[in-house]
Amino acid sequence: xRVGLVVNPVAGLGGPAGxxxxxxxxxxxxxxxxxxGARAGERAAAALRALRAARPDAVVVTxxxxxxxxxxxxxxxxxxxxxxxxxTADDTRAxxxxxxxxxxxxxxxxxxxxxxxxxxxxxxRPVLGIPAGVKVYSGCFxxxxxxxxxxxxxxxxxxxxxxxxxxxxxxxxxxxxSPRLYGTLAVPAARxxxxxxxxxxxxxxxxxxxxxxxxxxxxxxPGVRYVLGPGATTLAIGRELGLPTTLLGVDVVADxxxxxxxxxxxxxxxxxxxxxxxxxxxxxxxxxxxxxxGNQQISPHVLRRILTGRQPVEAAPAGxxxxxxxxxPSADGLPVRRPRxxxxxxxxxxxxxxxAALGGRPLLADTGDPDVDDLVSGFTHIVTGYAERVPYRIVxxxxxxxQ
Amino acid sequence: MSATAEPFAELPVAPxxxxxxxxxxxxxxxxxxxLSSPGQRGIGVPAADxxxxxxxxxxxxxxxxxxxxxxxxxxxxxxxxLSQENLGVDVNxxxxxxxxTMKYSPKVNDTFVRDPRIAELHPxxxxxxxxxxxxxxxxxxQMLKEISGMARVSLQPNSGSAAIYANIxxxxxxxAHNGEAEQRDQVITTMxxxxxxxxCAKTAGFEVITLMPDxxxxxxxxxxxxxxxxxxxALLITNPEDTGIYNPxxxxxxxxxxxxxxxxxxxxxxxxxxxxITRAADAGFDLCHxxxxxxxSTPHMCGGPAGGxxxxxxxxxxxxxxxxxxxxxxxxxLDADRPLSVGKIRPYLGVTPNVVRAYAWIMTLGAEGLxxxxxxxxxxxxxxxxxxxxxxxxxxxxxxxxxxxxRYSWRELSEETGVHSEEIGVRAADFGVHYWTSHxxxxxxxxxxxxxxxxxxxxDLDEYAAVLAHVADEARRDPQFVKNAPYNQTIHKIxxxxxxxxxxxxxxxxxxxxxxxx
Numbered sequence: 001x002r003v004g005l006v007v008n009p010v011a012g013l014g015g016p017a018g019x020x021x022x023x024x025x026x027x028x029x030x031x032x033x034x035x036x037g038a039r040a041g042e043r044a045a046a047a048l049r050a051l052r053a054a055r056p057d058a059v060v061v062t063x064x065x066x067x068x069x070x071x072x073x074x075x076x077x078x079x080x081x082x083x084x085x086x087x088t089a090d091d092t093r094a095x096x097x098x099x100x101x102x103x104x105x106x107x108x109x110x111x112x113x114x115x116x117x118x119x120x121x122x123x124x125r126p127v128l129g130i131p132a133g134v135k136v137y138s139g140c141f142x143x144x145x146x147x148x149x150x151x152x153x154x155x156x157x158x159x160x161x162x163x164x165x166x167x168x169x170x171x172x173x174x175x176x177x178s179p180r181l182y183g184t185l186a187v188p189a190a191r192x193x194x195x196x197x198x199x200x201x202x203x204x205x206x207x208x209x210x211x212x213x214x215x216x217x218x219x220x221x222p223g224v225r226y227v228l229g230p231g232a233t234t235l236a237i238g239r240e241l242g243l244p245t246t247l248l249g250v251d252v253v254a255d256x257x258x259x260x261x262x263x264x265x266x267x268x269x270x271x272x273x274x275x276x277x278x279x280x281x282x283x284x285x286x287x288x289x290x291x292x293x294g295n296q297q298i299s300p301h302v303l304r305r306i307l308t309g310r311q312p313v314e315a316a317p318a319g320x321x322x323x324x325x326x327x328x329p330s331a332d333g334l335p336v337r338r339p340r341x342x343x344x345x346x347x348x349x350x351x352x353x354x355x356a357a358l359g360g361r362p363l364l365a366d367t368g369d370p371d372v373d374d375l376v377s378g379f380t381h382i383v384t385g386y387a388e389r390v391p392y393r394i395v396x397x398x399x400x401x402x403q
Numbered sequence: 404m405s406a407t408a409e410p411f412a413e414l415p416v417a418p419x420x421x422x423x424x425x426x427x428x429x430x431x432x433x434x435x436x437x438l439s440s441p442g443q444r445g446i447g448v449p450a451a452d453x454x455x456x457x458x459x460x461x462x463x464x465x466x467x468x469x470x471x472x473x474x475x476x477x478x479x480x481x482x483x484x485l486s487q488e489n490l491g492v493d494v495n496x497x498x499x500x501x502x503x504t505m506k507y508s509p510k511v512n513d514t515f516v517r518d519p520r521i522a523e524l525h526p527x528x529x530x531x532x533x534x535x536x537x538x539x540x541x542x543x544x545q546m547l548k549e550i551s552g553m554a555r556v557s558l559q560p561n562s563g564s565a566a567i568y569a570n571i572x573x574x575x576x577x578x579a580h581n582g583e584a585e586q587r588d589q590v591i592t593t594m595x596x597x598x599x600x601x602x603c604a605k606t607a608g609f610e611v612i613t614l615m616p617d618x619x620x621x622x623x624x625x626x627x628x629x630x631x632x633x634x635x636x637a638l639l640i641t642n643p644e645d646t647g648i649y650n651p652x653x654x655x656x657x658x659x660x661x662x663x664x665x666x667x668x669x670x671x672x673x674x675x676x677x678x679x680i681t682r683a684a685d686a687g688f689d690l691c692h693x694x695x696x697x698x699x700s701t702p703h704m705c706g707g708p709a710g711g712x713x714x715x716x717x718x719x720x721x722x723x724x725x726x727x728x729x730x731x732x733x734x735x736x737l738d739a740d741r742p743l744s745v746g747k748i749r750p751y752l753g754v755t756p757n758v759v760r761a762y763a764w765i766m767t768l769g770a771e772g773l774x775x776x777x778x779x780x781x782x783x784x785x786x787x788x789x790x791x792x793x794x795x796x797x798x799x800x801x802x803x804x805x806x807x808x809x810r811y812s813w814r815e816l817s818e819e820t821g822v823h824s825e826e827i828g829v830r831a832a833d834f835g836v837h838y839w840t841s842h843x844x845x846x847x848x849x850x851x852x853x854x855x856x857x858x859x860x861x862x863d864l865d866e867y868a869a870v871l872a873h874v875a876d877e878a879r880r881d882p883q884f885v886k887n888a889p890y891n892q893t894i895h896k897i898x899x900x901x902x903x904x905x906x907x908x909x910x911x912x913x914x915x916x917x918x919x920x921x
Contacts (some may be wrong), residue, residue, distance in 0.1 A: 388605075
């Protein structure tokens, strides 16, 4: 079998930099200036490792340089192609057109923007996305790089339609989330999991979200830095605290103050250094991702620092709430609200409707570092409302191949 | 398609068509306060033959109460009209109340309640003048002890949810007594346990941990393992859950919670699937509760007071609500000297009319009769499931046998036609039956929950299933026609938003006047 590979080498670049995307040369320059490195090549290589392990006879067909061969290793077949430097969306489209006639299935590494370029190129072949972008909301992506490789290996000719959606990055940076459906691509109809299209925002369930925010705020402890991921659910925490946190950025709050707004990975590392910190993230509806989609600023480095540099959480003395402020008295024999211990520094938020919509599938972590994915995996108590928890599994996306 | 073009509408009166040509009464009846006319009265009260007593100023009303002023005939007519504008349990095949569980309440039991020896009791009468009713309480407790296997049962709670609250109050008191009230601040429940469990635990100040179902539709035991610990106060669980699926590992659930030092509490509100077959105590539960109205045939009383029973094992008996009814030889008395008791869950004894009805119902059936109730309820439910699943577009999640109820889904029909479950329930009301969508949480898409109990005949269930099949067929042929239903009802569409909006909802006339008329 012949498997094509196209890599958008700048995909994902804007994530750790807090730029919400990587479209356009200017944004890419800015991302590099903020210390970000691209990860698409690395993730494409991970997909090919899985492909070759499952199907040693598979022939990888790609283009020279960072758009393919750099990730594919020595044993690949090259189709002549000269991209511009740095490569652009036009190059992605041209590479897809150049490769498509020579392959059974085409893998592409990137995000929603890359998926749109693939769609525009009208490949005429089944394709499958290797998730490597900042935003991976389209249904045409596998759940992880390894799952993409496996899906290609198991491809036997049957296809299904999967959606390509994208956000306007300019509007997205301005805080407006409005995914648009661009079209559908034929993907392998495999039992391997696709990531599924993102479903509606939690903004649709204001009461539950406000209750979740109230719970998180009630459990906040003095001196701890709370790293709030993007999303409507975490935004409500800022609202509850009366702080101008951002919808799409990663913000840091501590002791009732906003100590970092819309920070990059580099800024975040500095902010969580030394003291106790806790990452507070929400679930991407429909997909179940908690880490590695839209919140790449909370990188493996950051998570390692948060998860391993922690003191064990002790129960606060009765009657003492966040900041030592008294909570409800315990004289009536009622249990006192205690701070959340979280799961060793990671608090996950989701409405019950969002969890229910996963239909029993686990939550996913895809930080890019398998060890960190392992560190956060297992049952965690998802905050679903005020004083409401649902124990739910997080698994590394790389281990969640099958539907 | 229109309302007049229904296939049976052209048939002659006899023979009767397959589906009932029902039409609900429409009296366009105002609220009784709007019917009030100053100066009208129902009774001319004769002058008192005792001297008037001067009440102190502090207890005198400044203005007379705003009661409706009406003649007897108009009061009677008003309420009879309202009763006709109702699809109550005595006129329809009430299998669709979505976990509310309707069954027939034998009318003969009402004669005992109307008997002056019950009807004219005062709750504060001295013990030696109410020995009879105390004996009824005592004897019903003995029966429910036998049915549940528990050591004691309190009949004080006003309703099922009040019984759950009594149980959670006892759980809290038990841990407080052991010095663990602050440590044990979490209550575990499951997604398909009745939501009153989570609500009561929350009301009592606990953090609520909810277990999601696993791939088999059972609550995820791995999630339970991850959830139990030193903070666990109790597991509050319904079994079979609101899906109708019986959890075969229930004893293991109880054991896991016990190992963590927590208590296990069984929601048996609707025990129609297990009466005489299995008991809470046999699975190791420390507490349980029944709704007298769901299982023991008393009326729901329009949201209360209905009647709840809280059962406890020996180690929780000291914490029971009080006073308890005790027997000393031939004498019955109230014991209020119980220092560990959680106190009163409501004033006085309990909902005496329903305690009397439940007692009479159990006495009529006997132990074998109770088991037959369960067997018939389960048979009825599985028969109805068989019929419903033959309707194209109706389905169940998890292919498992059910006990006394089933949560179905119209997902396929809804995807195909755009007609929602709620709209199908409303259209069914045009045929004199209905269901309503009390299925929180909405884990099952386009849900409807049917629970036939033992009361309904095969013909009833056939009729009900035929109505659903007919409406599902209508949805395919003309979705808008179903969406525009009802056509034969007292009123047309109801805007449900005021029910969820505190600024608009009005449980009383006074609130309605304040929020909407002033």
